[in-house]
Amino acid sequence: xxxxxxxxxxxxxxxxxxxxxxxxxxxxxxxxxxxxxxxxxxxxxxxxxxxxxxxxxxxxxxxxxxxxxxxxxxxxxxxxxxxxxxxxxxxxxxxxxxxxxxxxxxxxxxxxxxxxxxxxxxxxxxxxxxx
Numbered sequence: 064x065x066x067x068x069x070x071x072x073x074x075x076x077x078x079x080x081x082x083x084x085x086x087x088x089x090x091x092x093x094x095x096x097x098x099x100x101x102x103x104x105x106x107x108x109x110x111x112x113x114x115x116x117x118x119x120x121x122x123x124x125x126x127x128x129x130x131x132x133x134x135x136x137x138x139x140x141x142x143x144x145x146x147x148x149x150x151x152x153x154x155x156x157x158x159x160x161x162x163x164x165x166x167x168x169x170x171x172x173x174x175x176x177x178x179x180x181x182x183x184x185x186x187x188x189x190x191x192x193x194x
């Protein structure tokens with residue numbers, strides 16, 4: 064699937080590779096996420112886990128650095144859906160999370176897809192990896 068780049072929600076500016084992602088329990092709602100090759104984990108705001116009915120309190124909080132700031136994330140395997148494909152992967156739910164978008168990283172996104180960045184055309188091609 065080819066997805067056009069869009070501006071980061073709440074940040075504007077230069078178009079970026081953004082995908083709309085839904086999390087198990089919130090199949091009718093999506094959250095914009097930046098496809099970030101430099102991110103190890105996929106990260107979403109903690110309120111999404113709460114809305115999806117996911118229990119995080121018993122999980123260990125890990126310090127993660129995002130954009131030069133440190134926050135805490137609790138990692139949990141969840142079902143994700145984007146670009147017409149569903150997969151299960153570990154996602155970090157972070158608090159505090161000051162952004163109006165999440166991150167799709169190496170462990171829980173890029174290993175499940177072949178991704179081609181066409182920055183000159185402001186588009187991203189995302190193809191599920193066949194198992």
